[in-house]
Amino acid sequence: KTKESSNLFCLMGRRRIGKSTLIQEFSKGFKNFFEIQGLGPDSHPSLQVQLDHFASVISLKFNSRKEHFEDWSEAFYALAKLTKKKEWLILLDEISWMSQGDLHFALKLKEVWDVAFKKNERLFLVLCGSVSSWIEDNILNNASFEGRISGQLNLGPLDIVEINQFWEKRHCHYSAMEKIFLLAITGGVPKYLEEINYRLPVESNLHSLCFSKNGFLFNEYKKIFLDLFKRKGPILDKIIRLCLTQKLSMADLSRKLKKRQDGDISRYVHILELSGFLSKDYSFRPSGEAMRSAHLRVTDNYLRFYIKCIEPLSLRIEKASLQITSLHQWPNFESILGYQLENLVHFNKASIHQQLHLTPQQILSSAPYFQNKSSENRGSCQIDLLIHTTMDLFFLCEIKSGELDKKVIAQIKQKMDRLKLPARMALRPVLIHLADIPSSLLSEYRRFFYQTVAFQQLLTEKGHHATPAMPHVPGAF
Structure with a gap:
């Protein structure tokens, strides 16, 4: 010192x-x-x-x-x-x-x-x-x-490297897919991960945490919006719920709430951003410059899981009349898994970049991309993650949580055809997936995709960077 x-x-x-x-x-x-x-x-x-x-x-x-x-x-x-x-x-x-x-x-x-x-x-x-x-x-x-x-x-949630270190210290023997389910609900929030008893099956843990009237995660949502935000809680809760229904810009949100965009709405969104519950996803031009408009995304996996999967069952949970013995019994869970996986991918982009052998110095931008239909392009398209690197190279990353078939390639080909880029730019398709690639399609997938990344494999690798620590402060002793 x-x-x-x-x-x-x-x-x-x-x-x-x-x-x-x-x-x-x-x-x-x-x-x-x-x-x-x-x-x-x-x-x-x-x-x-x-x-x-x-x-x-x-x-x-x-x-x-x-x-x-x-x-x-x-x-x-x-x-x-x-x-x-x-x-x-x-x-x-x-x-x-x-x-x-x-x-x-x-x-x-x-x-x-x-x-x-x-x-x-x-x-x-x-x-x-x-x-x-x-x-x-x-x-x-x-x-x-x-x-x-x-x-x-x-301070943000644990990233994939830190989560692996966390689980290793607790001798966690869950499968990679079981870990995906846990992260789809907890989002890497340390306290939520600490509440899990790793000696019990995943189903038993999440039933007691989420679908029991005394469950930690059953009661957590109200504590966030009532205790933490107090009088602002109801309007912040409403914004989160609106942003879960569809992709909204700030202008869209203002219209739905019938309030001025440059007034309270901007302030409320900023509060949710600072708290790690919401983010603005900006698209980037081929030059690397951010576009002015942005879409709002609920970045906290627990909030979405509570609203979509726990809250609809709250009356049955309070009466102790609900018994869920399988992960696939959870209402609405399969339908939101894709969104939860997208959040995990975006929060762990550094690991994705590493899988693609990209260094931070090579990356100009890495974000979701939205292209509206106009006379200058071939149609609208939405890209889960578009990575722009030096040497005029783009990686079009598609994130899939469900089963994989031939339609996946057709869908991505359509996006590649519609995406408007300068002629000198090269475009490489990448698939980030949960389900196994069928053996009958393996050769076709290998020919089409520049690279496929099985997200669950990231949960079996041991991390190499340190756990969170206080940053260096100039003048500190």
Whole structure:
């Protein structure tokens, strides 16, 4: 460690993504660690209740008399005094909950940082929360904090390499397809994967987690939209549901909600983007330039699974009258598996690029592509993943979760025929699939496709990169 200056760091990410766990691992490199979490909104804590909780945690940590704080300035100054010497990592977790009832919470924190906290050159303060928009609005985009933030990280789900490491440590012996089913539901969210008992069959696990009235994933959706987003929950829930019905642009969404695109709608979509629930899929021109319009995609596999597969059965689940003994009995699951697989592919594009022997330096763009019918092309087409590389080369990637037959080649040939590219460009078809290629079609598939990628094979390979860690922060010690 180098002792240069104190650090103020922001850590964001959806609920259950492992933010607190990451900081706890990070804390192993520090001699002293203090952490506190704001009280959740389910108990409707007042400002004074939050302050009393803060005082109690300080008293327990430092084995001191419990103080009575009137406001956050007092509380933060008290903590700064106790940590003014020695090496300290301080975690203020779920900071948006902590701030409830005090409109000047962020300004008070900034003042105490300037006057007290930062004077300890061996102090590292982490502001953490599941409501990423609060941190963005009140800290990152707050002019008062300009020049004070050492770094930031929006933590996402585990990628395929990290998931393989996770399963290896837990001696998971599920088949590749069973793992696909798990990821189609959990999407690589660490807490959801931790809830699985790997000694039990997949069906038993997911019945108890999803289709039992006390199941963790049966009750999770309401906690996300009621506890996390509170008053904004209903409108954010409505946006998610609309985006599950069809591919919508921002303009389409605004029309359906009968609201202005440049007003609240943009803000709501941004909140969902920051939380990792929604993304904007931009198409790219052959030059590599992003087009102005984008389609909205629900990126969180759990949300889609809950709305499509769990919620329709909620009454039967609550009455304990539902028994599902096979993966294929789950209503609507087969129909959404394709969408879930698309999410997994897009989140793990780095692994797909590696399968195609492409380096990051070669890739100009890698995204879904939508072409509308016009007088300048041969028709509309939708491409699951279009990778544009240097040397005027494109990879047209088709993602298939179902059975494979001759129609697949015909469908892709039609897309290749309709896709408008400059004459100098070369186009290579790639198939990313779950089902086995029938032996009778194997030679035909090999002739047509530049490469076929069996996604489940990625779940049997051991990863080589490290588990998530706090990034290097300039000036950190």
